[in-house]
Amino acid sequence: MQIKSLEELKKIKEEYKDRVRLRSQVEGTGDQTEILVGMATCGISSGARETFNAFIEELAEEKLDDVKVITVGCVGYCHSEPTVQVNIKGQKPVLYGNIKKENVHELIEKHIKGGEPVKRFILSTDFEIV
Amino acid sequence: MEKMRMNVLVCGGTGCIASDSEKVAKNLEVIIKARGYDKEVSVVKTGCFGFCEQGPIVKIEPDNIFYVRVGAKDAKEIVDEHIIKGRKVERLLYKDPEDNKPISRQEDIQFYKKQLRVALRNCGFINPEDIYEYIAAGGYEALGKALTQMTRDEVVEEIKASGLRGRGGGGFPTGVKWEITKKQESDVKFIICNADEGDPGAFMDRSILEGDPHSVLEAMAIGGYAIGADKGIIYIRAEYPLAISRLNTAITQAREAGLLGKNLFGTDFSFDITIKYGAGAFVCGEETALINSCEGKRGEPNYKPPYPAQEGYWGHPTCVNNVETFANIPVIITKGSEWFSSIGTENSKGTKVFALAGKINNVGLVEVPMGVTLREIIYNIGGGIQGGRKFKAIQTGGPSGGVLTEKDLDTQIDYNSLLEVGSMMGSGGMIVMDETDNMVNIAKFYLEFTMDESCGRCTPCRIGTKRMYELLNKITSRKGTMADLDALKQLAYMVKDGSLCGLGQTAPNPVISTMKNFWNEYLNLIKDEDHPRGEGKYVPKNKIGMKS
Ligand SMILES: Cc1cc2nc3c(=O)[nH]c(=O)nc-3n(C[C@H](O)[C@H](O)[C@H](O)COP(=O)(O)O)c2cc1C
Numbered sequence: 001m002q003i004k005s006l007e008e009l010k011k012i013k014e015e016y017k018d019r020v021r022l023r024s025q026v027e028g029t030g031d032q033t034e035i036l037v038g039m040a041t042c043g044i045s046s047g048a049r050e051t052f053n054a055f056i057e058e059l060a061e062e063k064l065d066d067v068k069v070i071t072v073g074c075v076g077y078c079h080s081e082p083t084v085q086v087n088i089k090g091q092k093p094v095l096y097g098n099i100k101k102e103n104v105h106e107l108i109e110k111h112i113k114g115g116e117p118v119k120r121f122i123l124s125t126d127f128e129i130v
Numbered sequence: 131m132e133k134m135r136m137n138v139l140v141c142g143g144t145g146c147i148a149s150d151s152e153k154v155a156k157n158l159e160v161i162i163k164a165r166g167y168d169k170e171v172s173v174v175k176t177g178c179f180g181f182c183e184q185g186p187i188v189k190i191e192p193d194n195i196f197y198v199r200v201g202a203k204d205a206k207e208i209v210d211e212h213i214i215k216g217r218k219v220e221r222l223l224y225k226d227p228e229d230n231k232p233i234s235r236q237e238d239i240q241f242y243k244k245q246l247r248v249a250l251r252n253c254g255f256i257n258p259e260d261i262y263e264y265i266a267a268g269g270y271e272a273l274g275k276a277l278t279q280m281t282r283d284e285v286v287e288e289i290k291a292s293g294l295r296g297r298g299g300g301g302f303p304t305g306v307k308w309e310i311t312k313k314q315e316s317d318v319k320f321i322i323c324n325a326d327e328g329d330p331g332a333f334m335d336r337s338i339l340e341g342d343p344h345s346v347l348e349a350m351a352i353g354g355y356a357i358g359a360d361k362g363i364i365y366i367r368a369e370y371p372l373a374i375s376r377l378n379t380a381i382t383q384a385r386e387a388g389l390l391g392k393n394l395f396g397t398d399f400s401f402d403i404t405i406k407y408g409a410g411a412f413v414c415g416e417e418t419a420l421i422n423s424c425e426g427k428r429g430e431p432n433y434k435p436p437y438p439a440q441e442g443y444w445g446h447p448t449c450v451n452n453v454e455t456f457a458n459i460p461v462i463i464t465k466g467s468e469w470f471s472s473i474g475t476e477n478s479k480g481t482k483v484f485a486l487a488g489k490i491n492n493v494g495l496v497e498v499p500m501g502v503t504l505r506e507i508i509y510n511i512g513g514g515i516q517g518g519r520k521f522k523a524i525q526t527g528g529p530s531g532g533v534l535t536e537k538d539l540d541t542q543i544d545y546n547s548l549l550e551v552g553s554m555m556g557s558g559g560m561i562v563m564d565e566t567d568n569m570v571n572i573a574k575f576y577l578e579f580t581m582d583e584s585c586g587r588c589t590p591c592r593i594g595t596k597r598m599y600e601l602l603n604k605i606t607s608r609k610g611t612m613a614d615l616d617a618l619k620q621l622a623y624m625v626k627d628g629s630l631c632g633l634g635q636t637a638p639n640p641v642i643s644t645m646k647n648f649w650n651e652y653l654n655l656i657k658d659e660d661h662p663r664g665e666g667k668y669v670p671k672n673k674i675g676m677k678s
Contacts (some may be wrong), residue, residue, distance in 0.1 A: 016265060019262060040217065
């Protein structure tokens with residue numbers, strides 16, 4: 001296909017944004033919202049991968065491009081897997097437990113978009129992150 | 131396309147490929163597929179990350195974890211531990227040389243801390259063989275903007291205002307060169323990209339072409355529009371096969387997308403690019419020799435004036451710019467000259483890419499804002515001297531430059547200040563020497579290079595470099611006399627003053643500057659006359675000076 005105007009170029013840019021969306025430039029990182037999903041053996045066996053993919057899909061649908069979803073190892077709450085931690089710049093990280101893929105929508109609506117943590121899933125809010 | 135959740139970036143620059151990064155990428159792909167994750171995780175081969183010393187580099191996104199020295203057999207652990215279970219593979223992280231602590235993020239590594247990537251912005255970020263990744267990263271927007279929203283004069287003015295100067299060595303203001311070429315009255319004009327890169331030890335241009343070829347194509351089209359040229363030529367040495375193949379891929383893709391060819395962005399501006407291969411002669415990097423070579427003639431320089439901007443390729447006005455110069459153009463158009471000129475020093479704006487080599491811990495490709503000091507480059511970014519030995523000198527400007535010593539280390543790097551301390555910016559080669567290096571040998575190494583590379587067209591250069599080399603050889607084999615030192619010095623200035631082109635005019639610089647800074651090392655070799663042969667202190671140790 002031949003690009004014949006700046007608008008067409010921008011449309012194509014939009015269309016292919018996904019290819020580079022996940023990557024961070026060396027500068028200017030660190031202020032994005034991060035969703036960390038525990039994906040150790042305990043997490044995976046409780047459905048963390050489904051939870052993870054549900055985040056990816058819903059964020060893409062909602063066009064929340066600046067939210068990073070990252071897999072992390074076991075955080076030691078194996079009894080409450082899958083665990084999900086939400087880091088929003090300037091706020092205390094929030095750790096959730098028992099997040100099945102059905103709960104993803106609620107977390108995104110209330111916490112990511114609305115800024116209100118979903119209390120009934122919270123495991124601990126004084127978790128130290130590095 | 132599937133929704134990818136993770137990109138595994140594997141460096142596909144020549145340095146990492148030499149240490150088998152292609153196998154790493156292959157293994158990662160195979161194992162990811164075998165584990166059933168290939169719909170979620172993609173492996174992307176990128177351009178050079180610059181940290182060649184620590185290659186092959188693998189970076190995992192969005193986690194932002196940076197693995198170094200990854201071997202093919204490490205792929206399994208990366209997939210099973212990191213990609214599937216989210217656990218970092220500690221042993222593959224870069225260890226801070228000071229406290230041996232592992233560092234997981236690229237931006238926390240000393241080597242990257244003082245760097246600012248403008249020309250290299252897409253190297254290690256996108257897949258250079260995919261035009262859509264370039265577009266997704268904002269590519270070709272500058273061309274679209276220039277063609278549809280700016281007049282040719284506005285483009286020239288923007289580049290002039292940015293303060294961008296040629297990165298090929300001369301440091302001539304790019305906007306001014308464009309303006310001069312634009313003003314020539316002629317229906318046919320050309321824009322040429324100088325990708326000859328002949329400096330021994332330099333690989334800046336190669337890395338840009340390998341890692342981000344579209345940025346150069348886009349910039350050439352912008353330049354073509356500004357000066358009124360509809361044809362571009364990339365002159366590249368045949369010794370750069372990977373860069374050539376990626377350029378060819380990029381040109382084909384750009385043509386298919388209508389970003390090269392007729393009526394770009396629906397305007398009446400048409401532009402296309404061809405590639406010319408050079409045989410790898412240093413002198414062919416000199417713009418008039420380059421033009422001769424493009425025309426199929428011997429690669430010998432002409433007297434200037436007339437400058438190429440007046441009479442270049444087949445007599446037509448021709449603008450010759452360096453690869454890195456071009457790589458800066460698209461960002462200047464999109465982000466504006468004000469942004470660009472906010473980086474750097476009074477007379478040197480923006481950043482400069484350097485190829486760090488020699489006796490330094492972090493050999494690699496670095497891009498720093500103009501104005502950082504040599505000390506910062508050597509000790510912060512470069513990680514100091516190998517084996518904890520003592521720093522002795524740094525050669526900037528390649529065979530045309532000179533050596534700088536401890537006393538010059540706090541010089542802020544820019545075009546003027548480097549000239550003031552007796553060297554030059556050059557195209558960006560930086561070779562670090564330590565206390566075990568003999569400076570006379572270093573001078574001899576560079577002279578051997580320029581002697582070999584002299585095209586023979588003018589006598590001072592052809593014969594002068596040869597005689598200088600012979601004298602140096604005599605001195606390093608401890609047969610020299612004080613008279614030889616005198617003769618060498620005289621000859622150096624004669625070659626400098628009498629040669630036709632920049633090659634001869636600068637060839638004596640390494641001798642002149644080592645004589646100035648390390649006169650004692652020359653004297654020591656002469657004084658050995660007083661000792662029976664073989665008892666002198668002088669032992670040639672450095673690899674690069676061995677051939678004699
Ligand atoms: C002996 C010699 C070798 C040169 N080699 C190169 C080279 O490899 N690459 C380059 O870009 N410029 C080289 N130059 C400089 C070019 O003549 C020319 O100034 C440059 O390509 C202009 O582009 P710029 O204004 O973007 O720097 C060389 C000059 C001399 C005298």
